Amino acid sequence: MMSPAAQRWARTGVAVARVTIRDVADLAGVSTATVSRALSGAKPVSPPVLEQVTRAAADLGYSGNGIASALRRSRTDTVGMVVPSIANPFFTALVESVEHALQAAGLQLFLCSSRSDPALEAQRLRSLVARQVDGIVISPAHGTASADAVAWAAGQLPLVQVDRYVGGMSSDWVGVDDDAALRLVLEHLAGRGARSAVFVSSTMTNSSTELRVAGFTTHAARLGIAVPDVLLGDYSIDWGREATGRLLAAGDLPDAVVCADDLIALGVLQTCAEAGVVVPRDVLVTGFDDIPYSALSNPPLTTVHQPQDQIAVEAVRLLSAALEDPTGIPARHALTPSLVVRASTSR
Amino acid sequence: MMSPAAQRWARTGVAVARVTIRDVADLAGVSTATVSRALSGAKPVSPPVLEQVTRAAADLGYSGNGIASALRRSRTDTVGMVVPSIANPFFTALVESVEHALQAAGLQLFLCSSRSDPALEAQRLRSLVARQVDGIVISPAHGTASADAVAWAAGQLPLVQVDRYVGGMSSDWVGVDDDAALRLVLEHLAGRGARSAVFVSSTMTNSSTELRVAGFTTHAARLGIAVPDVLLGDYSIDWGREATGRLLAAGDLPDAVVCADDLIALGVLQTCAEAGVVVPRDVLVTGFDDIPYSALSNPPLTTVHQPQDQIAVEAVRLLSAALEDPTGIPARHALTPSLVVRASTSR
DNA sequence: GTGAAAGCGCTAACAA
DNA sequence: TTGTTAGCGCTTTCAC
Numbered sequence: 001m002m003s004p005a006a007q008r009w010a011r012t013g014v015a016v017a018r019v020t021i022r023d024v025a026d027l028a029g030v031s032t033a034t035v036s037r038a039l040s041g042a043k044p045v046s047p048p049v050l051e052q053v054t055r056a057a058a059d060l061g062y063s064g065n066g067i068a069s070a071l072r073r074s075r076t077d078t079v080g081m082v083v084p085s086i087a088n089p090f091f092t093a094l095v096e097s098v099e100h101a102l103q104a105a106g107l108q109l110f111l112c113s114s115r116s117d118p119a120l121e122a123q124r125l126r127s128l129v130a131r132q133v134d135g136i137v138i139s140p141a142h143g144t145a146s147a148d149a150v151a152w153a154a155g156q157l158p159l160v161q162v163d164r165y166v167g168g169m170s171s172d173w174v175g176v177d178d179d180a181a182l183r184l185v186l187e188h189l190a191g192r193g194a195r196s197a198v199f200v201s202s203t204m205t206n207s208s209t210e211l212r213v214a215g216f217t218t219h220a221a222r223l224g225i226a227v228p229d230v231l232l233g234d235y236s237i238d239w240g241r242e243a244t245g246r247l248l249a250a251g252d253l254p255d256a257v258v259c260a261d262d263l264i265a266l267g268v269l270q271t272c273a274e275a276g277v278v279v280p281r282d283v284l285v286t287g288f289d290d291i292p293y294s295a296l297s298n299p300p301l302t303t304v305h306q307p308q309d310q311i312a313v314e315a316v317r318l319l320s321a322a323l324e325d326p327t328g329i330p331a332r333h334a335l336t337p338s339l340v341v342r343a344s345t346s347r
Numbered sequence: 348m349m350s351p352a353a354q355r356w357a358r359t360g361v362a363v364a365r366v367t368i369r370d371v372a373d374l375a376g377v378s379t380a381t382v383s384r385a386l387s388g389a390k391p392v393s394p395p396v397l398e399q400v401t402r403a404a405a406d407l408g409y410s411g412n413g414i415a416s417a418l419r420r421s422r423t424d425t426v427g428m429v430v431p432s433i434a435n436p437f438f439t440a441l442v443e444s445v446e447h448a449l450q451a452a453g454l455q456l457f458l459c460s461s462r463s464d465p466a467l468e469a470q471r472l473r474s475l476v477a478r479q480v481d482g483i484v485i486s487p488a489h490g491t492a493s494a495d496a497v498a499w500a501a502g503q504l505p506l507v508q509v510d511r512y513v514g515g516m517s518s519d520w521v522g523v524d525d526d527a528a529l530r531l532v533l534e535h536l537a538g539r540g541a542r543s544a545v546f547v548s549s550t551m552t553n554s555s556t557e558l559r560v561a562g563f564t565t566h567a568a569r570l571g572i573a574v575p576d577v578l579l580g581d582y583s584i585d586w587g588r589e590a591t592g593r594l595l596a597a598g599d600l601p602d603a604v605v606c607a608d609d610l611i612a613l614g615v616l617q618t619c620a621e622a623g624v625v626v627p628r629d630v631l632v633t634g635f636d637d638i639p640y641s642a643l644s645n646p647p648l649t650t651v652h653q654p655q656d657q658i659a660v661e662a663v664r665l666l667s668a669a670l671e672d673p674t675g676i677p678a679r680h681a682l683t684p685s686l687v688v689r690a691s692t693s694r
Numbered sequence: 695g696t697g698a699a700a701g702c703g704c705t706a707a708c709a710a
Numbered sequence: 711t712t713g714t715t716a717g718c719g720c721t722t723t724c725a726c
Contacts, residue, residue, distance in 0.1 A: 020719060031697045036721055043722095046695060063503075066478040067418045068719035071702050076414065086443060087639075092433055099460065108474065111458045113446065127455065131413040156410075237639070266643050273645075292434075292584070296613050298620075298645030367703060378713045383705055393711060415703035418718050 019060045028056035039064070070132065078108045079319065080128035082138040084116040088235065088263065089291035090306065091139065094162065097312030098137055105320050107134070114141045116234075122149035129156045135319045139163045143206040158322035162315050164206045170330045172318040174311050177334040178208055181304045182215030184339040185258055185286050186223055188302070192345055194255035194284055196226040200243045200268065201260035203232045212260050212288070228254055235260070240267020248275055253283045256345075262287035262294045262303055269297050269344065285344045299343035307335050366407045375403035386411070417479065425455045426666065427475035429485040431463040435582065435610065436638035437653065438486065441509065444659030445484055452667050454481070461488045463581075469496035476503045482666045486510045490553040505669035509662050511553045517677045519665040521658050524681040525555055528651045529562030531686040532605055532633050533570055535649070539692055541602035541631055543573040547590045547615065548607035550579045559607050559635070575601055582607070587614020595622055600630045603692075609634035609641045609650055616644050616691065632691045646690035654682050 025032040030049060037043040038053040045053070056062075070076045079102055083091040099109045110133055114121035121141045126149075128136055135158040140146035147166040153159055160172035189197060199216045202209050213230065220227050231246065233239035240259065244267065247253055259265035265287030272279050279285050279299055287294055287303035294301040314333055321328055372379045377396060384390040385400040392400070403409075417423040426449055430438040446456045457480055461468035468488045473496075475483055482505040487493035494513040500506055507519035536544060546563045549556050560577065567574050578593065580586035587606065591614065594600055606612035612634030619626050626632050626646055634641055634650035641648040661680055668675055 021721095022719080032719085033698080033721075034696060037696085040721085044695070049695080063473060063477050065418075065719050066474075067414055067423065068702090069721075071412075071414045071418050071704090072719080072721045074702070086433070086439055087436075089434075089436070092439055096433060096460065108478075109458075111456075113443070126410060127413075130411050131455075237643070266640075270643055293613075293640045293643070296584070296617055296640070296644060298643075368705095369703080379703085380705070380714080381712060384712085387705085389705085391711070396712085412703050415718090416705075418702090418720090419704045419706080421718070 019062050020065065021062070023060055024053065024056045024062050027060060028052040074132075076132050076134055077106060078110050078131075078133045080110045080112065080124075080131070080133040080136045082112045082114055082121060082124050082128070082136065084114055084139060084141045086111070086113045088261075089293065090261070090289040090308070093291070094139070094308045094312060097309045098162075098315060101312045101316035105316060107316075116141045118142045118145035118149070121146055125149050125153040129153060133157070135159065135323055137162055137315055137319065140166045140206065143167055143204075143210065145205075158319055158326060160315050160318045160322070162311055164208045167207070172315075172322065172330050172332070174314045174318065174333045175208070175335070176304075176306050176311070176337045178211035179215040179218070180334075181288065181337040182212060182258075183219045184337065185288075185304060186216070186219040186225060188339055188341065188345065189256045189258070189284055189286070190223045190225060192256075192280075192284055194225060196228055196254040197256040197258050198228060198247065198254045199230045199258050199260070200240065200264050201230070201232055202234045202239075209260060216258060225256075226254075233264075235263055237263050237267040237270070240264035240269075241271045242267075244268045244271035244275075248277070253277070256284040256286070259285070259287050262289045262291045262301060265301050265303065265344075266293065266297055269299070269301065273298055279344050280346060287344075290340055294340075295342065297344075302342045302345040303340050305338045305340050307337070310335050366409045367412065368409070370407055371400065371403045371409050374407060375399040421479075423479050423481055424453060425457050425478075425480045427457045427459065427471075427478070427480040427483045429459045429461055429468060429471050429475070429483065431461055431486060431488045433458070433460045435608075436640065437608070437636040437655070440638070441486070441655045441659060444656045445509075445662060448659045448663035452663060454663075463488045465489045465492035465496070468493055472496050472500040476500060480504070482506065482670055484509055484662055484666065487513045487553065490514055490551075490557065492552075505666055505673060507662050507665045507669070509658055511555045514554070519662075519669065519677050519679070521661045521665065521680045522555070522682070523651075523653050523658070523684045525558035526562040526565070527681075528635065528684040529559060529605075530566045531684065532635075532651060533563070533566040533572060535686055535688065535692065536603045536605070536631055536633070537570045537572060539603075539627075539631055541572060543575055543601040544603040544605050545575060545594065545601045546577045546605050546607070547587065547611050548577070548579055549581045549586075556607060563605060572603075573601075580611075582610055584610050584614040584617070587611035587616075588618045589614075591615045591618035591622075595624070600624070603631040603633070606632070606634050609636045609638045609648060612648055612650065612691075613640065613644050616646070616648065620645055626691050627693060634691075637687055641687075642689065644691075649689045649692040650687055652685045652687050654684070657682055 021032045021035050025035045035053050038045045038050050102109050112124040118141050139162050140150055147168055150166050151169040154171045163175045165173045204210050231243045268285055287301045290303045290305040294303050368379045368382050372382045382400050385392040385397050449456050459471040465488050486509050494515055497513050498516040501518045510522045512520045551557050578590045615632055634648045637650045637652040641650050
């Protein structure tokens with residue numbers, strides 16, 4: 001049987017014996033220790049030697065073995081991130097922001113999707129821990145079913161939760177102030193003359209969802225807005241469509257439909273359009289997250305803007321701090337949201 | 348200074364000395380080799396010993412050290428994927444499909460975004476190679492500027508290109524038949540009575556883009572459709588808006604605006620709506636990719652559906668084959684696209 | 695400033 | 711079936 005290098009030779013026509021630090025050391029006429037020091041810049045090396053080593057490494061096309069280095073240093077310079085979905089533009093944007101923030105700290109991102117499945121999420125967490133990532137950023141799939149796995153992972157290495165969090169444990173968390181967000185939404189709707197509002201959300205399985213429902217209820221009551229119904233499904237366009245179907249079937253629409261995320265709201269808008277219900281004339285609709293497509297819907301969607309860049313920066317800051325000093329006290333940062341008013345609630 | 352374990356103790360109240368295979372072996376009263384065999388299932392182990400080891404591992408909360416294992420086996424069971432953008436829903440969907448397909452093969456995905464920047468892309472590739480991923484799936488940022496880095500990476504390990512590819516090298520590729528796609532689009536438009544069409548695309552920097560422009564030109568000519576203009580910018584909503592602005596400013600609109608991707612088309616639709624241009628009455632508009640939001644626009648968008656699931660499955664199949672036998676001959680698979688007709692080209 | 699040597703945690707030979 | 715042994719490639723004392 002051929003060696004991998006020989007096989008690769010046959011395939012590409014280029015011989016690629018995996019070059020090691022030993023090869024570089026031999027060619028440069030120094031020890032492997034010196035090569036390591038020269039290339040990592042960890043310890044000073046005399047200029048001529050540095051030159052030699054650099055040349056040798058370049059000549060051989062040496063690119064190091066991160067695995068060996070990680071084993072020796074007990075550090076992978078990699079952070080794992082677990083999100084419920086990478087198809088949801090909110091999480092996509094969050095992931096991009098986190099990756100950007102990590103880069104500045106010299107860290108790489110290892111991305112996993114839990115598909116909103118706590119069992120798969122637990123598996124991802126075990127895998128990340130086994131892979132020896134230095135820390136984890138997670139938006140848990142579920143408020144209670146995710147708790148054990150998240151707590152276990154947090155016991156193994158630094159972990160920060162973003163957007164959502166699980167109950168019953170203390171760890172760093174960064175997200176948005178959901179109560180303040182719903183206050184913004186309901187005060188805006190009250191200003192538009194809404195006297196009744198329905199909330200369309202996901203089944204109450206995670207922190208954000210619960211806080212958003214609670215915020216909705218509180219502020220509606222405070223502003224004297226009636227709440228004929230609260231519909232719970234999941235965070236998807238399809239659920240928005242179905243919920244709207246139910247409202248239409250039930251007969252009279254409320255003055256406003258408040259959605260727990262933009263995907264739901266997009267489904268609501270689409271179904272309204274199909275049914276000949278004119279937004280905002282017949283009903284006001286709001287979303288949550290401010291994903292890019294919320295500006296493109298028919299009509300464009302009034303929604304709560306989440307400062308994901310800030311969330312990401314803060315999450316990475318907390319993680320870096322925990323990497324340096326695991327003894328730190330867990331922090332909880334609720335950032336201030338803002339309201340983006342578009343045509344779905346105004347003319 | 349405290350050890351990391353001691354620090355974690357202070358932080359979480361739980362002592363977590365990283366438990367190794369040695370600890371498990373000692374507790375189970377067997378050798379580390381036996382533990383390895385028992386836990387990996389690579390070699391048969393007697394039932395009582397298996398039981399012992401499993402218990403010991405569970406008791407200690409052993410989760411293995413993937414880094415050490417990878418170093419020893421020269422295998423990480425990880426595949427790197429590099430895409431131009433994770434904000435573009437087409438790539439998001441592709442990533443999800445690839446991740447899904449990899450899971451079935453027992454492989455993990457390490458995702459990187461090149462942000463359409465060849466320099467960043469090269470850095471990602473170097474990083475993936477240094478991290479010893481077993482293979483790479485890439486959609487290159489640029490047709491020529493990405494070439495060196497991609498060819499280099501392909502010389503180091505199995506690599507398959509998806510969607511786009513770089514010129515001047517042979518490697519596995521899986522994508523869609525762009526010429527056939529444009530044929531579908533133009534024949535559909537001709538059937539709707541279009542006698543002129545403008546193509547709005549990205550500056551011709553990668554294979555898909557070039558093939559789509561070429562396909563557009565060829566089939567338009569064949570069908571007797573006039574081509575007053577071809578506008579090149581980038582794959583974004585904003586460019587769709589700007590291009591439409593130019594068309595409107597120039598005066599008379601063509602019968603149809605064909606877009607090289609859905610994001611561009613969404614921008615076109617949005618700007619048309621703002622300008623009071625009614626689609627499809629005043630102009631027909633088509634997209635490419637069939638991202639989820641193309642069904643939600645105003646009006647819903649006629650577009651080319653990309654079979655990303657198939658692309659992903661095929662890409663993983665090729666990669667797995669190359670993992671097993673690097674001597675295989677590079678394959679190029681152009682899958683057949685389909686047209687999804689919606690209101691932007693019909694009543 | 696540099697080299698020799700030890701060893702990170704694991705698994706693949708090789709013996710027994 | 712199980713244990714012993716030898717490293718995978720790298721970084722880091724510890725000497726010089």
